[in-house]
Amino acid sequence: MIKVLIAEDMHIVRGALVALLGLEPDIDVVAQVxxxxxxxxxxxxxxADVAVIDIDLPGKDGLTAAGELHEQLPGCRTLILTSLGRPGTLRRALAAKVSGFLLKDAPPDQLANAVRGVVAGRRMVDGDLALAAWDTQDCPLTPREIDVLRLTAEGYRTVEVAARLYLSAGTVRNYLTTVVTKLNARxxxxxxxxxxxSGWL
Known part of the structure; x- marks a missing residue:
C-alpha cells in the first residue's frame, strides 16, 4: 500500500484529492496538512511514501518544503500538484529535487499514475511543460535578489525588507535597482x- 500525504490549503480541493486517491486500491492517504x-x-x-504538495501554501511554500523532505526524509518522494504551470516554476521544482510535477487541470487518473510512478523511482513531469522549460532561459537573479523581490511583492516596504533580511535599506534599494536592470523592467x-x-517568484 502506498502511503500518501496531501498538502493543500484549500479545503475543498484537499477533500477532493483525498476522495480521488481513496478510490485507488493500492493508495492510502495517511495524512493531510x-x-x-x-x-x-x-x-x-x-x-508517508509520497507527499503530494501544492506550491502556494501558507507558512513555508511547497517547493521549500519539498527541498526539506528531499534532504531530511529522502524515502518520501515529492509530487508537486499546482495550477502554476510556468516553465520557471518547473525549473524551481526540479532544483528542489521533486520527483514529479503535475498540473491541477490534468485528467484525474494522471494523479494516481503519477503517485505510482514516483514511488517506482520515475520522474513524472508533464511533457509539454518540460519542453517549454527546456526552451526558456534560466533565472538571471541571484537567490538574494529573489528574496528581496519576493518580500517587495508581498507588500513590505524597503525598510521592512531590510529588517527581515538583515540588510541596510540602501542595500535593498541597490538590489531592487539591479533586479529592474537585469529583467529590463520599467x-x-x-x-x-x-x-x-516567468515562475521565478
Whole structure:
C-alpha cells in the first residue's frame, strides 16, 4: 500500500484529492496538512511514501518544503500538484529535487499514475511543460535578489525588507535597482510581474 500525504490549503480541493486517491486500491492517504510548515513533521510521523504538495501554501511554500523532505526524509518522494504551470516554476521544482510535477487541470487518473510512478523511482513531469522549460532561459537573479523581490511583492516596504533580511535599506534599494536592470523592467512593479510570469517568484 502506498502511503500518501496531501498538502493543500484549500479545503475543498484537499477533500477532493483525498476522495480521488481513496478510490485507488493500492493508495492510502495517511495524512493531510494545510500549511507548508507541517509537511516534514507529518510526513515523518505518518511514514508517508509520497507527499503530494501544492506550491502556494501558507507558512513555508511547497517547493521549500519539498527541498526539506528531499534532504531530511529522502524515502518520501515529492509530487508537486499546482495550477502554476510556468516553465520557471518547473525549473524551481526540479532544483528542489521533486520527483514529479503535475498540473491541477490534468485528467484525474494522471494523479494516481503519477503517485505510482514516483514511488517506482520515475520522474513524472508533464511533457509539454518540460519542453517549454527546456526552451526558456534560466533565472538571471541571484537567490538574494529573489528574496528581496519576493518580500517587495508581498507588500513590505524597503525598510521592512531590510529588517527581515538583515540588510541596510540602501542595500535593498541597490538590489531592487539591479533586479529592474537585469529583467529590463520599467520599475519594481514591472519587475515583479516579469518574475511572476516567468515562475521565478
Amino acid at each position: 494545510a500549511s507548508g510548515n507541517d509537511i516534514l513533521p507529518m510526513a515523518r510521523s505518518a511514514g 520599475n519594481r512593479v514591472d519587475a515583479i510581474r516579469i518574475a511572476k510570469e
